[in-house]
Amino acid sequence: MVFYILIDYTDYMQIKSSKKISLLELLQELAPESSKNRLRSWVEMGRVLVDGKAPKHVNQIVEEGQEVTVGAKPKYVQEDLKILYEDEDLVVIDKPKGLLSVATDLEKEKTVHAFLKHRFHNRMVYPIHRLDQETSGLLVFAYTKEAREHLKEQLEKRTMQREYRALVHGHPGSGTWRCFLEEDARMRVHVTKRGREAVTHFETIKKRENYSLLKLKLESGRKHQIRVQAVHFGYPIVGDPKYGIPEDAGKKFQLRAVALSFSHPKTGKWMQFSISQG
Incomplete structure (x- = not known):
């Protein structure tokens, strides 16, 4: 399934209700050319607010004097x-x-x-x-x-398994990156002697002249773990805008979480998900 976070609406209007009425009835009066399903979709998509808040449902009662915003400016980018x-x-x-x-x-x-x-x-x-x-x-x-x-x-x-793909500079081969990481006041993560331990296992699955495609599995899950370890050990991820090399400026960031496995919390069934490298 694919869902859209919100359409980028730019025009909107605000009105005060002159009587006690259901939200759906009010919307029908404001937009008589629109079907009930369309009006419901406005509410579901967050395009309608009552006193600045998202209504619980389309049949919610709007009291006299309450302010209704239609075509509200979106809080979400379109994705x-x-x-x-x-x-x-x-x-x-x-x-x-x-x-x-x-x-x-x-x-x-x-x-x-x-x-x-x-x-x-x-x-x-x-x-x-x-x-x-x-x-x-x-x-x-x-x-x-x-x-x-x-x-x-x-x-x-x-026991939850997470797997990544990364295109890096150089040829690291296969092995394990192990170090300690700490975040500074500027929200950049660094390798230190007193941070939290970070462990990443990696394997080269394809090589080019100056690049390697890696399969990586996390043993720990620290912030920016793979990115910081990759550059620290001499194999920066291609296109990394925060920790990468200047020559990569403008290139697509080549890190993707491609596999996830865990036990279902209710049934105990082992759930496995995988997606393309992209």
Whole structure:
């Protein structure tokens, strides 16, 4: 399934209700040429606000004097968000490059987490792990506290398996990168002697004259782990805008989370997901 985070609406209007009325009836009065299904889609897509908040459903009662905004300026960028699997306990998505996994101090709305919450009218959605904004690929979110605890436990015990593909400069062969990482005040991660241990196993699956395509598996899951280790050990990822080399400026970032496996938190079934390298 493919969902769109929001269409980039630019025109919008605000009105105050002159009477007690259902939201659907009010929208029908404002846009008599539009079908009920279309009006419902406006609400579902977040295009309608009541007193600045998303309504719970299209039949919500609007009281006299309440302000209704139609064609609201979107909180989300337009992005394809591919949902690969979904049930009542969890969802697995293919995150596009350029979209945050979760909110930061500087950005609260343009995130996968915010979209999933918005899609279900602010239902509970729990992040299990993250991908860097520049990194595309597989992510799992939980819909219940029980699923969150089960999946988090798998992550901590390292039974959840995550695999990446990266195109790097040079020929590192195969082996393990092991070091300690620490984040500074500028949100850059560095190799240090007092940080948190980071372990990545890698294998070369294809070589070119000056490049290697690596299969990487995380044993730990530190922020920017693969990116920092790659450059620290002398094999920077092609196109890395934060840790890469100047010669790569403007090139496509070549890191993607291509495989994810874990035990389903309710059924115990072993779930395996894989996507193309892209």
